[in-house]
Amino acid sequence: xLEVRELRRAFGGFQAVAGVTLRVSRGQVAAIIGPNGAGKTxxxxxxxxxxxxxxxxxxxxxxxxxxxxxxxVCRRGMGRSFQRTNIFPNLTVFQNxxxxxxxxxxxxxxxxxxxxxxxxxxxxxxxVSLGLVDRAGETSRFLSHGAQKQLELGIALASQxxxxxxxxxxxxxxxxxxxxxxxxxxRIARDRALTLLFTEHDMEVVFSIAEKITVLHQGRVIAxxxxxxxxxxxxxxxxxxxxxx
Amino acid sequence: xxxxxxxxxxxxxxxxxLLVPLAGSRFYTFVATEGAILALFAVxxxxxxxxxxxxxxxxxxxxxxxxxxTGLLMKQxxxxxxxxxxxxGVLAAVGALxxxxxxxxxxxxxxxxxxxxxxxxxxxxxxxWNAVTGGEQxxxxxxxxxxxxxxRLPIAGDLGTSDHFYLLTVVLVAGCLWVLRxxxxxxxxxxxxxxxxxxxxxxxxxxxxxRWQLLAFVIAGAFAGLAGGLFGIxxxxxxxDFAYWPKSSEVLIMTILGGIGYFYGPAVGAVVxxxxxxQVTSHTEYWPLILGTILIVLLFAFPGGIVGALDAAVRRARxxxx
Numbered sequence: 001x002l003e004v005r006e007l008r009r010a011f012g013g014f015q016a017v018a019g020v021t022l023r024v025s026r027g028q029v030a031a032i033i034g035p036n037g038a039g040k041t042x043x044x045x046x047x048x049x050x051x052x053x054x055x056x057x058x059x060x061x062x063x064x065x066x067x068x069x070x071x072x073v074c075r076r077g078m079g080r081s082f083q084r085t086n087i088f089p090n091l092t093v094f095q096n097x098x099x100x101x102x103x104x105x106x107x108x109x110x111x112x113x114x115x116x117x118x119x120x121x122x123x124x125x126x127x128v129s130l131g132l133v134d135r136a137g138e139t140s141r142f143l144s145h146g147a148q149k150q151l152e153l154g155i156a157l158a159s160q161x162x163x164x165x166x167x168x169x170x171x172x173x174x175x176x177x178x179x180x181x182x183x184x185x186x187r188i189a190r191d192r193a194l195t196l197l198f199t200e201h202d203m204e205v206v207f208s209i210a211e212k213i214t215v216l217h218q219g220r221v222i223a224x225x226x227x228x229x230x231x232x233x234x235x236x237x238x239x240x241x242x243x244x245x
Numbered sequence: 246x247x248x249x250x251x252x253x254x255x256x257x258x259x260x261x262x263l264l265v266p267l268a269g270s271r272f273y274t275f276v277a278t279e280g281a282i283l284a285l286f287a288v289x290x291x292x293x294x295x296x297x298x299x300x301x302x303x304x305x306x307x308x309x310x311x312x313x314x315t316g317l318l319m320k321q322x323x324x325x326x327x328x329x330x331x332x333x334g335v336l337a338a339v340g341a342l343x344x345x346x347x348x349x350x351x352x353x354x355x356x357x358x359x360x361x362x363x364x365x366x367x368x369x370x371x372x373x374w375n376a377v378t379g380g381e382q383x384x385x386x387x388x389x390x391x392x393x394x395x396x397r398l399p400i401a402g403d404l405g406t407s408d409h410f411y412l413l414t415v416v417l418v419a420g421c422l423w424v425l426r427x428x429x430x431x432x433x434x435x436x437x438x439x440x441x442x443x444x445x446x447x448x449x450x451x452x453x454x455x456r457w458q459l460l461a462f463v464i465a466g467a468f469a470g471l472a473g474g475l476f477g478i479x480x481x482x483x484x485x486d487f488a489y490w491p492k493s494s495e496v497l498i499m500t501i502l503g504g505i506g507y508f509y510g511p512a513v514g515a516v517v518x519x520x521x522x523x524q525v526t527s528h529t530e531y532w533p534l535i536l537g538t539i540l541i542v543l544l545f546a547f548p549g550g551i552v553g554a555l556d557a558a559v560r561r562a563r564x565x566x567x
Binding site for chain 1: 427428430431432433434435436438439442443445446447448449450451452453454457460
């Protein structure tokens with residue numbers, strides 16, 4: 001599904017991502033962990049086209065997407081949520097998801113249809129699956145942080161991605177919101193047969209849903225394998241898990 | 246309240262506007278013509294400012310291009326208005342396409358500065374290209390379109406030429422506003438608002454942000470050009486001032502004064518600023534001072550503009566009654 005080879009990116013003299021190779025197979029739930037500054041977000045930005053890699057290649061479904069602009073990457077079947085919540089704050093919850101559908105169905109150049117009722121059923125169905133349908137008419141910036149994160153997930157899902165990248169989907173959430181969100185994500189991933197790649201600080205979350213874990217440290221992969229393998233890896237225990245306990 | 250909501254206010258305003266010449270004052274017709282044209286100009290800018298989130302400091306460029314296109318075609322080439330008027334929109338759109346291609350490659354203040362730079366180029370061409378534009382003096386004596394057929398209409402038949410041109414202006418402006426209204430209420434318009442709200446996110450729902458920004462820029466330019474085409478005839482001459490930066494800032498002020506969050510806000514702003522200007526300058530020479538004061542009060546006390554303040558007042562009243 002996703003194959004990344006020898007990806008590199010430096011900022012000034014600092015190697016943020018220093019030759020990362022990674023493979024995520026179809027339907028897999030994969031996590032990337034690592035201490036702050038390990039290069040997780042930079043790595044995501046390189047995959048999604050927000051940053052250009054200095055070297056290396058990214059393949060999505062066997063096709064080279066290295067260096068494509070974000071909107072092209074999105075069109076090729078990748079969805080993403082951002083670490084800092086990224087929604088359309090002054091649009092309603094309904095409009096947020098609807099806009100993503102308009103773009104995905106290539107209706108964005110339609111200048112004369114009325115937009116109000118467009119894709120109402122699809123939008124509402126998606127909002128139902130996120131538990132946000134009761135709040136469809138609310139301006140999205142008034143939602144709680146957790147609900148905004150869920151809405152962002154809905155925006156990403158509206159493009160019907162095959163691969164979904166989530167950058168810290170539970171950042172800043174309370175314990176109960178975290179649990180709820182994780183259950184939501186794993187249910188949606190299962191229902192839609194999504195391939196999922198996510199970063200996360202919360203180790204409990206990672207080890208509860210990931211089938212495969214990659215550990216980044218100083219821009220390099222120091223371990224890659226099942227949760228069981230990673231948990232027992234000596235390097236990981238030393239540089240990362242050890243530090244946290 | 247629900248009864249008030251059901252009234253088609255846009256039609257009421259258009260109908261009322263059509264009655265202005267019956268007041269029998271040439272001055273009213275004069276102000277109303279200018280108001281209608283500037284309303285269209287301001288609403289066209291708001292497609293960028295309020296809907297796409299792009300601040301243009303050079304919207305007068307397209308107004309100027311439109312004015313010169315219609316004016317010169319009608320005066321120098323004898324082209325009838327039915328062709329010279331749409332030509333203003335087309336040429337302004339072409340100008341906006343060329344300039345906008347470069348502008349949308351920049352963001353925020355750099356975008357704004359580049360729009361200003363291109364507008365100054367347009368102004369310089371109008372100012373210096375004596376053989377075509379008439380240079381500094383402009384080109385006077387742009388003729389009125391042939392509206393002889395209006396003389397055969399009931400009621401309107403008794404009115405003068407400038408009244409006839411006013412009626413034509415009202416109809417054309419109303420038509421343009423209707424089209425713009427459809428555009429902002431379309432799927433395309435919704436995509437523009439996502440760009441205003443969050444370009445990064447818009448990009449990652451698959452929107453080629455620059456392409457949509459450019460399209461908005463072209464459409465806004467086209468309608469500014471149509472407004473300019475009418476304005477040249479109204480002023481019975483086209484002058485470099487039409488494309489000069491004070492014209493760009495004037496339309497920006499109108500738009501913000503009326504309220505960028507509302508479709509008709511800029512139109513209200515245009516009419517209010519025009520009438521205020523007329524009234525105040527007849528009493529005092531310190532119009533710029535008063536304008537400055539109004540702007541300061543507005544920006545601090547009513548950031549939503551006139552229409553935003555009215556909207557908030559209506560909401561409060563309704564809330565209290567409920």
